Amino acid sequence: MLYVSEIELKSLIIRIKNARITNMRKCYVTNADDSEKNILANSYIDNRVRLYNKLSNLSFDNSEQNSKLKRIRNRLKNQILNKSTLVPIDSASYELFGRDVMLIVERILTKSQFRGYSYHDEFKSDACYKVLKYIDNFDYTKVSAITKQPVSAFSYISTIIHNSFINIINKETETNEFIQKQVLMQKAKLGMLDDFVNERNPIKPDLSLKSTIYIDDKSNLVDTCNEYLARYEDNLKDPKFTIEIVCNKPIDDEEYLFAELIMNRHNNVKIIQNQPNQFKSFEL
Numbered sequence: 001m002l003y004v005s006e007i008e009l010k011s012l013i014i015r016i017k018n019a020r021i022t023n024m025r026k027c028y029v030t031n032a033d034d035s036e037k038n039i040l041a042n043s044y045i046d047n048r049v050r051l052y053n054k055l056s057n058l059s060f061d062n063s064e065q066n067s068k069l070k071r072i073r074n075r076l077k078n079q080i081l082n083k084s085t086l087v088p089i090d091s092a093s094y095e096l097f098g099r100d101v102m103l104i105v106e107r108i109l110t111k112s113q114f115r116g117y118s119y120h121d122e123f124k125s126d127a128c129y130k131v132l133k134y135i136d137n138f139d140y141t142k143v144s145a146i147t148k149q150p151v152s153a154f155s156y157i158s159t160i161i162h163n164s165f166i167n168i169i170n171k172e173t174e175t176n177e178f179i180q181k182q183v184l185m186q187k188a189k190l191g192m193l194d195d196f197v198n199e200r201n202p203i204k205p206d207l208s209l210k211s212t213i214y215i216d217d218k219s220n221l222v223d224t225c226n227e228y229l230a231r232y233e234d235n236l237k238d239p240k241f242t243i244e245i246v247c248n249k250p251i252d253d254e255e256y257l258f259a260e261l262i263m264n265r266h267n268n269v270k271i272i273q274n275q276p277n278q279f280k281s282f283e284l
Helices: 006-018 036-056 063-084 091-109 120-137 153-189 193-200 221-231 253-265
Strands: 020-022 028-030 211-215 243-247 269-275 278-281
Touching: 006 020, 006 036, 006 063, 006 091, 006 120, 006 153, 036 063, 036 091, 091 120, 091 153, 120 153, 211 221, 221 243, 221 253, 221 269, 253 269
Parallel strands: 211 243, 243 269
Antiparallel strands: 020 028, 269 278
């Protein structure tokens, strides 16, 4: 199973920063160095990383052996980081960094808060863009103020990706709200003012207008009535304000009795059953 190694990710970020150049628009781009000497240098670092990861999975019953193993790992880690500061990344290692980023992206996408969305392609593309945009801000020499340990490259990349997902969700929400607003404005222009006013300002509708709510096969009369009665509780105290609930579906006995109860309690609430070729009002 593939996983992301902290030391590998940190080394790759350092080498990418070494290969960054500023273009005419003052934006950083990665200029991978595929010269023979640089490919050998990157290969040497990647091999040391693999060795470090293998040693990280070892442990001994003897505490003295474990102490020796820990010293070897620390020496290897320092060698990897020190060597990485002198070497710009090559194309093969750059692709390895891309693989690591995508592994983190896929892992974060499994979180429950992101599972229900259909725009995973947008999530992935924006996350990769944001990682490359902000990667230069990572400083491996810094120490966490909380843990007193060197900053984690994995946590840094994960935070960028997570925030990128949240940003995409917010943008999509704004877009959907804008589209809904435009649709409602067109309804108003076409004379469907009741729907427009009802949706435009559900908290404090204009008391001089009647609010009409439509119930179709996907809606429940009882739940819908309770929702709108709670929403317009203060408004219903004014006799000028009325709510008309139009049922575009058959009404069962339970819903019929509930409708009678509601209209008994509220004189300015009217519930209508809309049947083919006729409007049948509930009679109390």
